[in-house]
Amino acid sequence: MAKVEAIDYGDRQVYTVSAFNRGVSSWLQRLPTVWVEGEICELRRQERWQSVFFTLKDAGDGSILAGLMPRGQFDALRLDLRDGERVHVYGRPELFEPRGELRLRALSIERFGLGEHLAALERLKQKLAAEGLFAPERKRPLPRIPRRIGLVTGNDAAAKRDVIAAVQARFPPARILVAETFVQGPRAASAVVDALRAICAEPEIDVVVLARGGGSFEDLLPFSDERVVRAVVACPVPVVSAVGHEQDTPLCDLAADVRASTPTAAARLLVPDLSELVAALDRARAGLGRGAQRLLDRHGERLDTQRARLGRASALLVERRRAGLERSAAKLRALSPLATLERGYAIVRHEGAVVRAASSVSAGDEIDVRVAEGSFSAQVGE
Amino acid sequence: MTFEEAEKELQQIVERLESGNVPLDDAVALWERGEELYKLCRGQLDAAQGKVEELAKRVENARPQSV
Numbered sequence: 001m002a003k004v005e006a007i008d009y010g011d012r013q014v015y016t017v018s019a020f021n022r023g024v025s026s027w028l029q030r031l032p033t034v035w036v037e038g039e040i041c042e043l044r045r046q047e048r049w050q051s052v053f054f055t056l057k058d059a060g061d062g063s064i065l066a067g068l069m070p071r072g073q074f075d076a077l078r079l080d081l082r083d084g085e086r087v088h089v090y091g092r093p094e095l096f097e098p099r100g101e102l103r104l105r106a107l108s109i110e111r112f113g114l115g116e117h118l119a120a121l122e123r124l125k126q127k128l129a130a131e132g133l134f135a136p137e138r139k140r141p142l143p144r145i146p147r148r149i150g151l152v153t154g155n156d157a158a159a160k161r162d163v164i165a166a167v168q169a170r171f172p173p174a175r176i177l178v179a180e181t182f183v184q185g186p187r188a189a190s191a192v193v194d195a196l197r198a199i200c201a202e203p204e205i206d207v208v209v210l211a212r213g214g215g216s217f218e219d220l221l222p223f224s225d226e227r228v229v230r231a232v233v234a235c236p237v238p239v240v241s242a243v244g245h246e247q248d249t250p251l252c253d254l255a256a257d258v259r260a261s262t263p264t265a266a267a268r269l270l271v272p273d274l275s276e277l278v279a280a281l282d283r284a285r286a287g288l289g290r291g292a293q294r295l296l297d298r299h300g301e302r303l304d305t306q307r308a309r310l311g312r313a314s315a316l317l318v319e320r321r322r323a324g325l326e327r328s329a330a331k332l333r334a335l336s337p338l339a340t341l342e343r344g345y346a347i348v349r350h351e352g353a354v355v356r357a358a359s360s361v362s363a364g365d366e367i368d369v370r371v372a373e374g375s376f377s378a379q380v381g382e
Numbered sequence: 383m384t385f386e387e388a389e390k391e392l393q394q395i396v397e398r399l400e401s402g403n404v405p406l407d408d409a410v411a412l413w414e415r416g417e418e419l420y421k422l423c424r425g426q427l428d429a430a431q432g433k434v435e436e437l438a439k440r441v442e443n444a445r446p447q448s449v
Contacts, residue, residue, distance in 0.1 A: 285420045
């Protein structure tokens with residue numbers, strides 16, 4: 001260790017800036033190598049630089065620490081780091097003497113936290129998608145009126161209360177079975193899986209809703225856990241995922257048969273609107289009465305029409321016959337000799353035969369004479 | 383018979399009656415059946431009691447302790 005020389009001004013020892021920095025630097029070098037967690041920001045890398053520079057930021061209070069790593073080592077890690085990614089840096093503190101700046105000299109960098117989770121999540125998502133667990137054809141239709149609804153939720157009152165309230169507001173006769181479980185923390189995933197299994201084993205459960213209020217990315221991580229995703233897929237009844245808010249997409253959302261972004265949306269999926277249902281029933285009944293009435297009316301009308309036609313037909317028939325009769329009578333009258341007789345003519349018959357020539361009778365013959373009104377006998381004279 | 387089945391049949395009956403292509407005897411029988419189905423559906427709705435139960439026992443071990 002280099003000796004740091006002071007300048008003596010009487011009884012005052014004074015160091016130059018350079019000496020001071022050198023002294024602090026050599027003292028810092030005695031500190032141990034440690035892991036430091038932070039978010040990467042301001043990553044600066046250039047081919048002509050020997051080192052890669054970055055700033056580590058505390059996710060909690062925003063404290064910052066400058067860091068650097070030899071470029072060759074950094075490149076060899078192939079981290080492809082982006083700003084904001086959480087990392088663990090293994091390194092030791094050092095002072096950049098020319099500027100008196102403290103910085104962390106990194107020996108290694110590992111991705112951790114959100115970035116690591118995101119990457120792992122993405123890999124899991126790809127894997128499960130490749131298995132077809134999120135395929136649209138796997139989605140099952142929800143029952144229109146479930147006998148019982150299974151609600152798997154945390155004991156965070158809000159999500160549970162909101163879903164129950166929304167379901168009951170829409171469909172008061174709803175029957176809900178609630179399974180409370182951990183929804184956060186290291187035990188959450190297996191607890192949710194257990195709760196799902198337990199609730200599905202209950203009788204008359206026709207649909208399950210998985211509900212959890214909003215939270216940070218890490219809070220919602222259990223709902224992206226492979227075990228939970230597989231349990232949702234394996235659920236024997238359709239599953240509604242009501243986890244987090246609109247912008248969150250935990251993997252269980254993809255595995256569920258349908259996702260709901262709010263408790264109200266979940267309720268709309270889970271149960272029908274009772275008032276609408278009753279109104280529809282009443283409409284159906286009214287239609288029933290109307291339909292039956294209309295049919296009766298129609299049949300009655302048809303009957304009336306038939307009857308009227310029947311009446312008309314018989315009257316027509318009589319009329320037609322009467323007319324025929326009249327025509328016959330007229331014809332008969334026209335052909336009858338009576339009309340001729342009425343004009344004063346007479347029909348003369350001798351021994352039954354009509355006399356058409358005077359020569360056909362002789363004096364003294366008996367003849368019959370038919371006039372318009374009656375007949376009489378006569379004797380032919382000279 | 384489930385509510386859905388009854389309701390569906392009721393709808394079909396209404397449609398048939400409204401179509402008008404039904405003999406009179408059938409119409410009366412259908413109407414009676416429809417009324418029966420309506421009562422069944424309404425009865426089920428009216429009789430249903432909303433209920434919220436807790437599945438406590440079996441997930442006891444999966445339940446959070448009080449925080």
